[in-house]
Amino acid sequence: MFKEDILKGKVALVTGGGSGIGMEIARQYLKCGAEVYIASRKEERLTKAIEELSKLGNCHSFVLDIRDQERIEALVAYIKERSGCLDILVNNAGGQFISPAEEISPNGWFAVINTNLNGTWYLTQAMARHFFLDAKSGCIINIIVDHYRGLPGMAHTGAARAGVDNLTKSLAVEWANRGIRINSIAPGIIYSSGLKQYPPELVAQVSSKIPVKRLGTTTEVAELAVFLTQSEYMTGETIYIDGGSRLWGDVWEIE
DSSP states (O other), X not given: OOOTTTTTTOEEEEETTTSHHHHHHHHHHHHTTOEEEEEESOHXXXXXXXXXXXXXXXXXXXXXXXXXXXXXXXXXHHHHHHTSOOOEEEEOOOOOOOXXXXXXXXXXXXXXHIIIIIIHHHHHHHHIIIIIHHHTOEEEEEEOOOOBTBOTTOHHHHHHHHHHHHHHHHHHHHTGGGTEEEEEEEEOSEESGGGGGSOXXXXXXXXGGSXXXXXXXXXXXXXXXXXXXXXXXXXXXXXXXXXXXXXXXXXXXXX
């Protein structure tokens, strides 16, 4: 879909890049000529990913919990030492679990908010301070979730992702004259490794309730992430890629 050299000379960081959507975004960026850093909490996941991704181009890995600000600073130093700059940040790392709202524990609530909202903010601010603001250039892409009509059954991540959605809008205006563009992608139900954490019977019922009658693919999300690196006049937007799910029907059955 894209020319192989459209990201030549660019350096990108993809969090949660060891699997699923993040790994596919890294793959597509490498195919387009970028130098790519992938970060994840699990070293063995990164090792397997690097083995595959390095065949496509210059790819580095870094073990990172995005909630850990000291590790974020260590990642900054790692990128500076090897590449000297950063052009693209994809905030893809996150996590959640299905639970009735009344059963979410304080620890469960805090863990999801701290990862999906706070971690995204910590990383965004650090990369802006160390790279984008001085360069007066940068592209930030936040991978959130289809929360258009709320997220019943996952109130904790709905709240966190809505926070990132608003952060996207706020920073887009605040940093527009600093040469930084920031947009969000809100995927619906995507066929990826992340689905393994949900009950198979729950996943099986989903396709028939999506207007286009199928799940999305990681490649479809990744190609949108490539497009957003090229769209110089788009900032502050949240793009839903969900087969029309936000507009019709109930994907999850709530008793």
